[in-house]
Amino acid sequence: MSSMNLAKSLKQKLIQQTLDKKLKKVESAGWKPAAPKSTNNKLSKHTSFEQHPGYKQLQIIKNSAKTLGVPSPFFKVHQGTAGATTLIDDKSVINFASYNYLDLSGHPDVNQAAIDAITQYGTSVSASRIVSGERPIHQELEHAIASTYEVEDALVYVSGHATNVSTIGYLFGPKDLIIHDEYIHNSSVVGSQLSGAKRIPFTHNNLDALDKLLTEHRGQYEQVLIVVEGLYSMDGDHPDLARLVEIKRQHLAFLMVDEAHSFGVLGETGKGLREEAGIAGQDVDIWMGTLSKTLSGCGGYIAGSAALVENLRYLSPGFLYSVGLPAPTAAAALASLQLIHKEPQRIQKLRSISQSFIQQAKALGLNTGESVGIAIIPIILGSSVKAANASAAMLEKGINVQPILYPAVPERSARLRFFLSCEHSEEQIKYTLDTLKSLL
Known part of the structure; x- marks a missing residue:
C-alpha cells in the first residue's frame, strides 16, 4: 500500500472511530440508531449531504426519539408576540421560552x-x-x-x-x-x-x-x-x-x-x-x-x-x-x-418574579443548578428523554418551556430552561411549578 493510500485509510479509520464514539454516547441515553439507507452510488459519500457526519448523527437522534415516542420540541410556531403568554396551535399558553424579559417586544x-x-x-x-x-x-x-x-x-x-x-x-x-x-x-x-x-x-x-x-x-x-x-x-x-x-x-x-x-x-x-x-x-x-x-x-x-x-x-x-x-x-x-x-420598575418586577420562581422551585425540591434567580432558571432533570417528555407534557397542560438536551449540555445536565418575563404573574408561576412537580 502506498503512503498516500495508507494516510487515506488512516484518516477514514479515525473518522469512523469518531462517529462510533458519538453513536455510543447517543445509545447510552437510551436511543438506538435506525438502519442506514442502502445506496448503489459509489461516489455518494463525496457528493451527497446525506453522508455528512452531522446529518447522519441528526438522523440517528431523530429516528431514536421517534422510536421512543419523544415528540420534537423544536421549531414550535408562535402565532403572535411571545411574552409571558403566547399562541401555539391556536392555543394560548404560559410562555417560558422567549427572551422578551422586559415585555418590550410588542410594546x-x-x-x-x-x-x-x-x-x-x-x-x-x-x-x-x-x-x-x-x-x-x-x-x-x-x-x-x-x-x-x-x-x-x-x-x-x-x-x-x-x-x-x-x-x-x-x-x-x-x-x-x-x-x-x-x-x-x-x-x-x-x-x-x-x-x-x-x-x-x-x-x-x-x-x-x-x-x-x-x-x-x-x-x-x-x-x-x-x-x-x-x-x-x-x-x-x-x-x-x-x-x-x-x-x-x-x-x-x-x-x-x-x-x-x-x-x-x-x-x-x-x-x-x-x-x-x-x-x-x-x-x-x-x-x-x-x-x-x-x-x-x-x-x-x-x-x-x-x-x-x-x-x-x-x-x-x-x-x-x-x-x-x-x-x-x-x-x-x-x-x-x-x-x-x-421605566426601571420593569427590571424590579422581573427580579421579583424570578426570585419567587426560584424560591418556590427549591421549596418543591427541584434542582435549579447555579442560577442566581434572575430571568434564567434551569430545572435540571438529568435525562434528555425525561426533559423532552416533560416539555411535551407541560405543553399539553398549557405551559411552553424548552428542554435542553444532550449534546447541548452533558446528559446528566439535561434540563428544562425557564426564561422569565416581568409580566409573569404569581399565579402562573405557582401553576407551572405545581404542574411540573406532579408530572415528575
Whole structure:
C-alpha cells in the first residue's frame, strides 16, 4: 500500500472511530440508531449531504426519539408576540421560552418607532453603511448605547452572532491568546477560531483557574483577550466582574463581556453586569450585547473606547462588508432602550418574579443548578428523554418551556430552561411549578 493510500485509510479509520464514539454516547441515553439507507452510488459519500457526519448523527437522534415516542420540541410556531403568554396551535399558553424579559417586544411605543422608521427610511438601508447605508437612526442608537455604558463610542451590527465572530476574528491573530469561560457562547468560539489565536477555556466561573492559566501562558503571547458572559443563558449565573478587572490588569490583558442576556436584566436599572457589580464602564475593554432580547430588535453591538470602535467601523469584515442594520430595527432598539431608562420598575418586577420562581422551585425540591434567580432558571432533570417528555407534557397542560438536551449540555445536565418575563404573574408561576412537580 502506498503512503498516500495508507494516510487515506488512516484518516477514514479515525473518522469512523469518531462517529462510533458519538453513536455510543447517543445509545447510552437510551436511543438506538435506525438502519442506514442502502445506496448503489459509489461516489455518494463525496457528493451527497446525506453522508455528512452531522446529518447522519441528526438522523440517528431523530429516528431514536421517534422510536421512543419523544415528540420534537423544536421549531414550535408562535402565532403572535411571545411574552409571558403566547399562541401555539391556536392555543394560548404560559410562555417560558422567549427572551422578551422586559415585555418590550410588542410594546406600543416600540412598534410605533419601527413603523415611523419604515415610513421615513423603508425596510432596508440597501447598502453597507460605509458605502451608502448610513442613516441618522444608526448614530442615535450607537450614541445611546455608549452613553448607557458610559464609554466613548459604540457600533451596531446586523447579527449578534456575527458581532462576536467578526470582532474577535478581526482584532486578534496567530500571535495572540484568547482565554474564555468554558460555557462561552458559540459565537465567541467561532470568532476565536477565525482569528487563528491560541484558544484556552477555563473552568466555568473559576477565576482562580483563569489567573493560574494566565500566569502560565501570558508571557508567550502578544495580545491576550479574556472573554466571559454577563449572564449565562444555560445556567443563569454570572461571573465576579470586579475580580475579572483585577486579573486582566495584573496580566495586561483585554477583557470582553458578552451582555446578550445581562443587559436590561442585571442591575437596579438594567444597565447590566457593571451596575450589578458597581464597576465603571471604562474598566472593561469590550462590551458586547445583542439587540434581540431586552432591546426588542435584531443584531448586536460593541461598546468601548473610540479607538476600538473606529477600528471596527472601518475594518471589521462583519460590519464593513455587510448591509447596515435596517432602520426599523434600529428604531425599535432605541425605543426599547429609552423605555428601560424611563421605566426601571420593569427590571424590579422581573427580579421579583424570578426570585419567587426560584424560591418556590427549591421549596418543591427541584434542582435549579447555579442560577442566581434572575430571568434564567434551569430545572435540571438529568435525562434528555425525561426533559423532552416533560416539555411535551407541560405543553399539553398549557405551559411552553424548552428542554435542553444532550449534546447541548452533558446528559446528566439535561434540563428544562425557564426564561422569565416581568409580566409573569404569581399565579402562573405557582401553576407551572405545581404542574411540573406532579408530572415528575
